[in-house]
Amino acid sequence: MKEEIQAYVRNLFAEGKIKGFLGLKQKGTDVGPHLFTNADELEELSLGDRESPAEARYPLDKILTHLASEYPNETLGVLVRGCDERALQLLFTVSMLDPDHVIPVGFACPAELAEKHQCWKPFPDALVAGEPAQGVVGGEDPVGAQMDLLGKLQQWFDTFDRCVKCFGCRNICPVCYCHECTLEEAAMIPRGDIPPANPNFLMTRAMHMVGRSLCVYCGLCEEVCPADIPLKSLYKLVAKVVGQEGTTPEGLAAKEEEKQVAAGS
Ligand code: SF4
Numbered sequence: 001m002k003e004e005i006q007a008y009v010r011n012l013f014a015e016g017k018i019k020g021f022l023g024l025k026q027k028g029t030d031v032g033p034h035l036f037t038n039a040d041e042l043e044e045l046s047l048g049d050r051e052s053p054a055e056a057r058y059p060l061d062k063i064l065t066h067l068a069s070e071y072p073n074e075t076l077g078v079l080v081r082g083c084d085e086r087a088l089q090l091l092f093t094v095s096m097l098d099p100d101h102v103i104p105v106g107f108a109c110p111a112e113l114a115e116k117h118q119c120w121k122p123f124p125d126a127l128v129a130g131e132p133a134q135g136v137v138g139g140e141d142p143v144g145a146q147m148d149l150l151g152k153l154q155q156w157f158d159t160f161d162r163c164v165k166c167f168g169c170r171n172i173c174p175v176c177y178c179h180e181c182t183l184e185e186a187a188m189i190p191r192g193d194i195p196p197a198n199p200n201f202l203m204t205r206a207m208h209m210v211g212r213s214l215c216v217y218c219g220l221c222e223e224v225c226p227a228d229i230p231l232k233s234l235y236k237l238v239a240k241v242v243g244q245e246g247t248t249p250e251g252l253a254a255k256e257e258e259k260q261v262a263a264g265s
Pocket residue numbers: 054081082083084109113114117119120121122123217218219
């Protein structure tokens with residue numbers, strides 16, 4: 001699969017379609033984001049699969065917004081999985097990126113990852129490599145199934161108390177794009193308190209993600225949280241409580257199905 005991506009991107013460079021390609025690079029035993037600026041460098045491309053699929057994931061779309069603001073007239077390629085492409089579409093919608101200056105280069109996630117992430121579309125439309133696996137819709141949510149939001153409010157508040165206010169969830173989120181973040185407004189969240197104001201801190205972030213239909217359920221926030229707070233489950237439950245079922249993975253899966261039906265008719 002990696003060879004197909006390398007060949008495709010080499011071609012983009014050869015045809016002068018991109019100035020650079022934002023992907024992942026193997027550095028010794030580590031994998032990290034890297035802007036490839038020529039085809040020769042692509043030997044070191046990584047898809048982030050180490051001992052398990054997608055073990056090294058980064059919010060490449062978010063990094064791309066910073067590169068695009070530095071080089072607004074250049075076209076850049078970017079490596080995407082299904083969830084990355086969904087985030088990319090959102091960033092196009094809010095004008096954080098210009099679709100005319102971005103070429104997504106996509107690959108499919110394996111079925112085991114779709115199962116692990118409860119992912120309804122584990123592949124991008126801009127698919128270059130890999131076989132699309134079946135999406136997982138309405139599967140068992142190991143945390144959410146045990147913890148309904150309103151019925152177990154105290155349990156959630158206790159969970160929120162584990163938060164160390166590292167901002168990792170916000171910083172890694174591909175669609176957290178505000179220049180001024182409410183979570184840093186002292187009037188909302190008093191400074192210096194650990195754990196941060198409970199439930200304001202985590203519920204403010206949840207409401208921003210859900211209320212503005214931002215979350216693409218990539219699960220990066222949950223993966224980085226040092227306190228193991230089940231953030232993805234929280235956002236899903238909040239979406240249901242506030243009547244935003246259409247933004248849950250099930251709701252998004254239904255919209256995708258409608259789109260496919262409309263495209264086929
Ligand atoms: S959320 Fe879906 S597309 Fe994203 S890494 Fe997981 S399985 Fe792949």
